[in-house]
Amino acid sequence: xxxxVSLFVTCIVDQVxxxxxxxxxxxxxxxxxxxxxxxxxxxxGQPAFNSGYPDEAGTxxxxxxxTFGESEYxxxxxGSCTSMLSHHYTxxxxxxxxxxxxxxxxxxxxxxxxxxxxxxxxxxxxxxRFDGVVTYHDSCHALRExxxxxxxxxxxxxxxxLTLREMEAAEECCGFGGTFSVKFPEVSxxxxxxxxxxILKTEAGTVVSIDSSCLMQIQGVIDRARLPIRTMHLxxxxxxx
Amino acid sequence: MTGQPSxxxxxxxxxxxxxxxxxxxxxxxxxxxxxxxxxxxxxxYQELRTEANQLKKHTIDHLDYYLELFxxxxxxxxxxxxxxxxxxxxxxxVLSLAKERQAHLIVKSKSMTTEExxxxxxxxxxxxxxxxxxxxxxxxxxxxQRPYHIVAPALHLTRYDVAEIFSKxxxxxxxVVIEKQTAIARATLREKFLHADIGVTGANFLVxxxxxxxxxxxxxNARLTTSAPKIHITVAGIEKLIPRAQDLGVxxxxxxxxxxGQPLTVYTxxxxxxxxxxxxxxxxxxxxxxxxxxxxxxxADAEKRQSLYCIRCGACLNHCPxxxxxxxxxxxxxxxxxxxxxxxxxFHGVLKDPWLPFASSLCGACAEVCPVxxxxxxxxxxxxxxxxxxxxxxxxGGVERLAFRMWAWVMTRPKIYLMLARIGGFFAPxxxxxxxxxxxxxxxxxPKLAKTSFHExxxxxx
Numbered sequence: 001x002x003x004x005v006s007l008f009v010t011c012i013v014d015q016v017x018x019x020x021x022x023x024x025x026x027x028x029x030x031x032x033x034x035x036x037x038x039x040x041x042x043x044x045g046q047p048a049f050n051s052g053y054p055d056e057a058g059t060x061x062x063x064x065x066x067t068f069g070e071s072e073y074x075x076x077x078x079g080s081c082t083s084m085l086s087h088h089y090t091x092x093x094x095x096x097x098x099x100x101x102x103x104x105x106x107x108x109x110x111x112x113x114x115x116x117x118x119x120x121x122x123x124x125x126x127x128x129r130f131d132g133v134v135t136y137h138d139s140c141h142a143l144r145e146x147x148x149x150x151x152x153x154x155x156x157x158x159x160x161x162l163t164l165r166e167m168e169a170a171e172e173c174c175g176f177g178g179t180f181s182v183k184f185p186e187v188s189x190x191x192x193x194x195x196x197x198x199i200l201k202t203e204a205g206t207v208v209s210i211d212s213s214c215l216m217q218i219q220g221v222i223d224r225a226r227l228p229i230r231t232m233h234l235x236x237x238x239x240x241x
Numbered sequence: 242m243t244g245q246p247s248x249x250x251x252x253x254x255x256x257x258x259x260x261x262x263x264x265x266x267x268x269x270x271x272x273x274x275x276x277x278x279x280x281x282x283x284x285x286y287q288e289l290r291t292e293a294n295q296l297k298k299h300t301i302d303h304l305d306y307y308l309e310l311f312x313x314x315x316x317x318x319x320x321x322x323x324x325x326x327x328x329x330x331x332x333x334x335v336l337s338l339a340k341e342r343q344a345h346l347i348v349k350s351k352s353m354t355t356e357e358x359x360x361x362x363x364x365x366x367x368x369x370x371x372x373x374x375x376x377x378x379x380x381x382x383x384x385x386q387r388p389y390h391i392v393a394p395a396l397h398l399t400r401y402d403v404a405e406i407f408s409k410x411x412x413x414x415x416x417v418v419i420e421k422q423t424a425i426a427r428a429t430l431r432e433k434f435l436h437a438d439i440g441v442t443g444a445n446f447l448v449x450x451x452x453x454x455x456x457x458x459x460x461x462n463a464r465l466t467t468s469a470p471k472i473h474i475t476v477a478g479i480e481k482l483i484p485r486a487q488d489l490g491v492x493x494x495x496x497x498x499x500x501x502g503q504p505l506t507v508y509t510x511x512x513x514x515x516x517x518x519x520x521x522x523x524x525x526x527x528x529x530x531x532x533x534x535x536x537x538x539x540x541a542d543a544e545k546r547q548s549l550y551c552i553r554c555g556a557c558l559n560h561c562p563x564x565x566x567x568x569x570x571x572x573x574x575x576x577x578x579x580x581x582x583x584x585x586x587x588f589h590g591v592l593k594d595p596w597l598p599f600a601s602s603l604c605g606a607c608a609e610v611c612p613v614x615x616x617x618x619x620x621x622x623x624x625x626x627x628x629x630x631x632x633x634x635x636x637x638g639g640v641e642r643l644a645f646r647m648w649a650w651v652m653t654r655p656k657i658y659l660m661l662a663r664i665g666g667f668f669a670p671x672x673x674x675x676x677x678x679x680x681x682x683x684x685x686x687x688p689k690l691a692k693t694s695f696h697e698x699x700x701x702x703x
Contacts, residue, residue, distance in 0.1 A: 045649075186254055
């Protein structure tokens with residue numbers, strides 16, 4: 001019997017970058033998984049949590065936990081949302097015993113997409129092909145809360161035709177930060193432009209990351225400056241043939 | 242966001258000279274730190290951080306005990322401990338001592354704690370002359386500015402700025418060669434050291450089991466400050482305590498490396514009491530002022546209490562992408578960067594500068610380099626919730642709260658979420674760029690909502 005995985009595509013992928021969810025589905029199905037999509041899913045609640053509204057975040061978190069109660073593996077195309085689910089839910093429900101138990105039970109079943117491939121499936125070569133030079137952006141929550149650093153690079157290294165060229169400031173924040181990007185737009189924009197200077201120096205044509213929110217920020221500034229660079233989620237690269 | 246000093250922030254962002262000064266100085270400090278904590282040079286770096294955290298936690302959790310122990314040992318060395326609850330009490334103590342001893346001139350080494358209480362300004366009002374002797378602090382005193390950075394106070398000034406400041410205040414020719422600028426400062430300050438009645442320093446550590454004050458520095462001015470004048474006063478926050486002298490093995494290993502990448506600063510002074518009969522130098526009188534100034538308030542919250550672990554290395558500032566853009570003076574208090582963003586609201590109340598805990602992308606670079614492992618992003622989140630809660634109790638911030646309530650309502654009703662997303666997607670191209678959308682569009686292109694959401698794709702696929 002095929003192993004089952006449940007996708008949590010995140011609100012931003014659902015509405016803005018569905019191709020990332022589709023790519024993730026393709027990669028997982030090629031690896032022989034039976035992919036499921038609990039249709040009641042919406043958002044992890046992070047926007048409210050990071051804006052100082054833990055109660056509203058808790059309402060949405062409760063919905064998530066009820067929606068994914070049965071899933072054995074929950075795979076997410078985002079380090080930031082994964083960290084919200086696996087690290088911060090327990091903080092939100094610190095004083096609610098029943099929900100805390102549910103959050104603790106769910107936490108080990110949540111996997112960021114690249115982490116799932118490397119640590120659960122144990123695969124580095126998914127048989128993908130991509131012609132070009134790419135540089136990899138370490139998204140902050142993946143790097144510092146989930147300690148994801150080598151996994152995506154290992155996966156990229158096995159993609160045929162792909163050259164990975166590291167940028168100097170790979171670990172520096174892109175400046176998105178959720179509502180920070182609209183509460184402090186000039187600072188956020190400045191941070192993105194510094195990041196893009198670093199990307200430009202590599203002369204890579206594509207920036208790859210495992211968080212669509214970072215890529216939305218980076219692509220937005222790239223487009224404003226009319227630069228010939230595109231952003232791609234790791235799943236899109238890995239789905240390429 | 243409301244209350245943030247947008248105008249001066251944008252001035253800083255729009256000043257290429259200043260941006261370069263901040264970026265290159267912090268970059269240098271980051272590079273040096275990274276080299277100093279490399280695994281082959283300091284293999285137990287992470288263990289040291291954990292130990293430092295545990296030591297600080299233990300000390301702060303038992304602060305009353307260690308304060309008493311420290312006092313007992315200072316007294317045993319012939320020194321005196323003075324407890325002050327705020328800046329006024331510090332000023333009163335120093336003024337009355339100066340009056341009794343007929344002191345007129347005070348030399349000072351670099352200290353954030355005295356910056357915090359406006360020490361110089363308070364005493365100068367009473368005709369005392371107070372002179373900063375750290376080069377950066379001296380430049381800033383002449384320029385009437387506050388420190389831009391915890392460790393590198395004049396980080397934002399170029400040598401051309403310094404030439405102007407010296408020329409205007411000291412009556413010297415404009416001198417742009419850094420070595421010669423240092424010589425000018427040295428000549429002026431040497432005279433001050435020789436004639437000073439009182440020397441004032443801060444403290445990097447107060448060692449409870451030996452009653453010693455530990456001061457680290459690179460210029461030798463703190464050593465002169467503590468040995469030339471007849472009276473010495475240390476002004477330190479109560480959180481500077483560590484239990485034992487042997488714990489310095491942990492803290493000194495981390496402090497210099499985290500701050501500037503130095504294995505040890507050039508000078509590390511251990512001050513324990515006044516000069517004894519068989520010693521050739523040192524002050525005749527030795528005082529340690531233990532300052533509260535709001536610190537005991539922080540002890541009340543078991544989680545936020547860890548803010549008091551800070552050893553003021555400045556690493557979080559250097560690694561903060563926000564500090565590196567907006568610099569030090571846009572923060573409302575003398576403590577800038579991530580550590581400033583978590584302690585300022587706790588000292589001054591969350592409603593004084595409600596924007597401050599929000600001025601972070603929560604990237605976590607600060608916590609990664611903090612030598613005492615303060616969970617800065619976690620505390621920022623906690624403070625954000627405290628801000629919105631305090632605003633609610635004052636009947637403010639209603640629009641944003643209502644928006645998040647509605648958002649949470651929608652996000653727990655999948656059918657409505659999908660319906661609204663479809664409507665939103667339909668109208669998105671013609672929506673006026675106002676509110677958050679306008680803020681987004683001020684810096685970058687607005688992403689287009691997908692024609693078909695993943696939800697729809699999945700439904701059609703089956």
